[in-house]
Amino acid sequence: MKERELVIVGGGPAGMAAALAARAAGVRDVLLLERDQHLGGILNQCIHPGFGLHHFKEELTGPEYADRFVRLVREDPAIEVSLRSFVVKLTGARELSFLRPGALEEVKARAVILATGCRERTREMIAIPGSRPAGVFPAGLAQKMVNIEGWIPGREAVIVGSGDIGLIMARRMALEGVRVKAVVEIQKTSRGLVRNVVQCLEDFGIPLYFQHRVSMIHGRDRVEKVAVVKVDDDFKDLPGTGFEIACDTVLVSVGLIPENELLEMAGGEINRRTNTPVAPAVNLTSVPGIFACGNACKVYDLADSVTKDSELAGRLAAEYLGAAA
Numbered sequence: 001m002k003e004r005e006l007v008i009v010g011g012g013p014a015g016m017a018a019a020l021a022a023r024a025a026g027v028r029d030v031l032l033l034e035r036d037q038h039l040g041g042i043l044n045q046c047i048h049p050g051f052g053l054h055h056f057k058e059e060l061t062g063p064e065y066a067d068r069f070v071r072l073v074r075e076d077p078a079i080e081v082s083l084r085s086f087v088v089k090l091t092g093a094r095e096l097s098f099l100r101p102g103a104l105e106e107v108k109a110r111a112v113i114l115a116t117g118c119r120e121r122t123r124e125m126i127a128i129p130g131s132r133p134a135g136v137f138p139a140g141l142a143q144k145m146v147n148i149e150g151w152i153p154g155r156e157a158v159i160v161g162s163g164d165i166g167l168i169m170a171r172r173m174a175l176e177g178v179r180v181k182a183v184v185e186i187q188k189t190s191r192g193l194v195r196n197v198v199q200c201l202e203d204f205g206i207p208l209y210f211q212h213r214v215s216m217i218h219g220r221d222r223v224e225k226v227a228v229v230k231v232d233d234d235f236k237d238l239p240g241t242g243f244e245i246a247c248d249t250v251l252v253s254v255g256l257i258p259e260n261e262l263l264e265m266a267g268g269e270i271n272r273r274t275n276t277p278v279a280p281a282v283n284l285t286s287v288p289g290i291f292a293c294g295n296a297c298k299v300y301d302l303a304d305s306v307t308k309d310s311e312l313a314g315r316l317a318a319e320y321l322g323a324a325a
Contacts (some may be wrong), residue, residue: 001108005029007096009087009262010115013303014039014294014310016069018113019079021314027321030079033098035086039073040066041117041305042140045147048168050195054304065303071220090262092287111289111317114263115310117151118295120165123217126254128160133219139253144173152176154249155302158226159183160214162190162197164252164301171200173251180206181245182227186213186235191255193301210265214250215242223248258296266290274298283313289318 006027008015011034018249019030040043044049046062053059056068082100084240086152095107112229120138128198130199135154145151157178161168162185170192188210192199201208209228210220216227230241260268269278269286277285277292285292293313294306 001095001106004107004109005321006011006031006111006113007031007107007109008113008115009033009090009096010041010294010296011039011081011083012068012117013043013065013069014065014117014296014306014313015041015113015115016073016291017307017310018115018291018314018317020069020072020076021024022318023076023078023112023310023314025251025312025318027318028078030078031109032073032085033085034079034081034083035058035097037084038068039081039083045140045144046168047119047147048172051303054302055307056288062303085186087119087262090266090290092267092290094266094289109289111321112291113313113317114260114285114290114292114296115139115294115313116262116296118299121252121255121257123160123250123252126160126252128214128217130304131219132218133183133221133223135219135223135248136217136250136252138249139163139169142251143169146172146176152178153251154178154223154247156181156247157249157251158214158245158247159251159253161185161255162187162208163253163255164192164196165198166251167192167196169253170206171204171252173207178249180204182228183204183208183245184212184214185210186231207286213237216297217250218244223250226250256295257298258299260292261289263292266279275281282309285315289317291320291321 014131043062043066051060085098085100087098191324192314213224215229219226230238291313293310
């Protein structure tokens with residue numbers, strides 16, 4: 001089993017920032033594993049502006065923000081990048097197994113940083129009843145379909161939840177000619193940034209229904225309509241407030257779940273409510289020598305904040321390696 005000084009799982013903004021910070025702090029050997037075919041993570045599909053205002057003091061799109069880190073990572077000969085590499089095993093002794101085209105590789109790391117990001121919560125997790133027609137998508141998947149694949153998911157859409165991805169996709173769909181008929185939010189306020197509510201909904205005249213929920217999805221082969229009802233402060237339906245919205249597409253934007261199955265596999269303690277590491281401080285885990293950063297550590301609003309805390313993870317890993325040497 002080949003030995004490496006530092007292995008980072010995830011080549012998004014968190015993993016790249018951690019790798020560069022670790023190198024600046026004196027780590028001489030970094031292996032960066034990314035399951036996709038490109039570095040950059042979720043930023044590659046976030047073609048809207050609003051990134052970099054804090055870190056770079058200028059407004060960038062997601063791909064522009066990612067590219068600045070990709071260039072620095074590629075220029076550093078001490079950072080080995082392995083793309084299309086999917087980690088399937090991690091032990092408490094920091095032994096990793098990962099699949100890449102044509103091979104199963106195994107390495108033992110002196111330190112590991114998990115920058116594995118999040119996955120989206122689905123319709124099933126919030127228990128929207130009804131049939132199971134085509135046309136129901138997680139908002140992030142729809143974003144990839146439109147921005148990466150060039151597909152339009154539908155012609156008339158309703159968005160469940162007012163998280164930032166849902167708000168941004170409301171605007172993106174409207175710009176592509178989709179009629180976004182409503183954003184339905186069960187809470188009293190939006191879970192997204194105020195600027196996204198203004199720029200993505202108000203500027204486009206898209207209705208936002210607070211304290212409402214989608215109570216039913218109707219459709220046989222394709223979504224035909226959704227039923228919506230107002231709820232009280234205890235999230236119970238208010239009689240006589242229901243109405244229907246005709247649509248052929250439903251986007252679900254109801255939160256993210258940190259990807260920490262590898263940490264759990266390695267014996268790390270996990271908060272079952274948030275699926276985040278249980279640790280005394282950000283970037284740490286309960287397993288010595290294994291760190292977490294970015295959305296795997298906690299769910300962030302801004303990529304700039306991910307970068308800042310992930311640089312700390314890189315420095316913490318360097319300190320650990322120095323102390324263990």
